[in-house]
Amino acid sequence: MLYRKTALRVAAPVAVLALALTGCNGDDKASGSADEKPKAKASAESSPESGGARGTGESATGKVKEGDASVTYELTAQKVELGTEADTKKMVSDPKEAKGLVPAIAYVKYTHKSGAALTETPDANDSTTVWADGQRGTLIIGAAEDAPGCDDSSSIEGWKQGESHVLCETYLVPKGAKDLEVHWSEEDGEPFIWKFAATK
Template identity: 45%
Template sequence: MAQGSSASGKAEVGTEAEAAKAVADAADAKGKVLATAHIKYTHKGGPYDVESWKQGESHVFFCETYVIPAGATSGEVHWSEEDGEPHVWKFPQK
């Protein structure tokens, strides 16, 4: 993560009925739920790709939904910035 910035994340876990509506074949969602990951980036100061942002300004820049097993106790989202720096966010299921 760039100097002068921070990121935080959260996950929202849905229901099996929501998962069934999200896939082409509802049978594929049996025993599964939707999990939506949100990553919030906050500019804390110093130049980076967010020079036009005010100090302290935040934006949710990653929001993806996945179909996961209903009994999962946690999840991971893997992504990288344009420069290729990899990141992994781990979310406990509550």
């Protein structure tokens, strides 16, 4: 279900991966990585589809500031895929910091509904977070964006109205988590929330 209320790339190269930002307890941790993604740049306008609940596979609509233009996207969190502790050890610089955690990839499909064609790498996915059993996961930065079914945002050029891309985000969550959520929001807005049962 998707609610509005008050975000695994196992094959990624080890050398560019780091454990970063927002631990599972909600505290921010600096990783020292130069690859840290900036926070989402979204418009302050509220979504035209705010409020209410939506079923699995249903979409939401939100505006994102892409360069100098405001772009409206229709988006749907498709799934969350879980990895293993062995995957985690391959993905972080210090496996001891990630003991008991497994990777979770959020797959979110975005369709450019209105606004100018993009001239830079899209920011649409920057506000995606993954939560497990009510706690925000830990973002993995610098992961490869070529996992099966995921589009590499750095290779998207001239994204224009009518085109869709699946963008993925990787977080670490506790092993054995039962309930997973994908959150996405506009700047200063309350998040849309898609709920998934934890499956491998």
